[in-house]
Amino acid sequence: MKTITYNPETHALVPREPTRAMCDAALAFDDNKPLNDWGKIVPNTYEETYSAMLAAAPQPEPVDVDPASDLTLTAVECIKKLKAENESLKRDAERLDFILRKQLIVIQDCDDKYFTYNAQSGKRGPEMDSEAEAIDAAMAQGDKP
Numbered sequence: 685m686k687t688i689t690y691n692p693e694t695h696a697l698v699p700r701e702p703t704r705a706m707c708d709a710a711l712a713f714d715d716n717k718p719l720n721d722w723g724k725i726v727p728n729t730y731e732e733t734y735s736a737m738l739a740a741a742p743q744p745e746p747v748d749v750d751p752a753s754d755l756t757l758t759a760v761e762c763i764k765k766l767k768a769e770n771e772s773l774k775r776d777a778e779r780l781d782f783i784l785r786k787q788l789i790v791i792q793d794c795d796d797k798y799f800t801y802n803a804q805s806g807k808r809g810p811e812m813d814s815e816a817e818a819i820d821a822a823m824a825q826g827d828k829p
Contacts, residue, residue, distance in 0.1 A: 698741040709740035779819040788822060790815050 690697065702710075710733050783790070787803045793811070798818040800809035809825070812818040 696738050696741065697744050698738060702737060703740070703742060705740045705742075706737040709736045710734075712736075776816075779816065779823070782823050783819060786822070788819070790818055 688697070699706075782788070783800075788809075789801045789803060790798055791801055792798050792815075795811075797811040797813065798815050799811050800818050800822040801807070802809075809818055809822045812821055
């Protein structure tokens with residue numbers, strides 16, 4: 685389910701397909717309107733017919749929304765999430781820069797452990813549980829022996 689916001693003064697929330705009541709309202713309204721020379725409803729009444737259909741449309745039922753759900757994030761919560769994601773991306777960029785400057789290779793061994801290998805010095809970093817941890821360990825050491 686999605687939560688939407690709209691201006692009820694200019695928009696209406698209606699079913700994708702008209703309901704029987706909406707169709708009946710349109711027919712009842714059109715039955716009382718004049719026809720042109722070709723037997724068609726006078727064009728300026730289409731808006732009125734549409735208004736009659738909208739008036740007959742079922743109204744959406746109110747939904748209780750859990751304020752803790754992601755659907756109801758406040759602007760402050762969104763900003764906090766974006767800042768955290770931004771910090772994570774900055775940290776990843778720092779790791780990439782370090783790898784490129786130091787010419788490090790991150791290797792995953794057969795025990796699903798990760799370590800760095802310096803292509804210039806031949807040094808191997810400590811085994812870690814993730815690529816990020818292996819790079820962070822190398823950065824903490826400054827890639828020194």
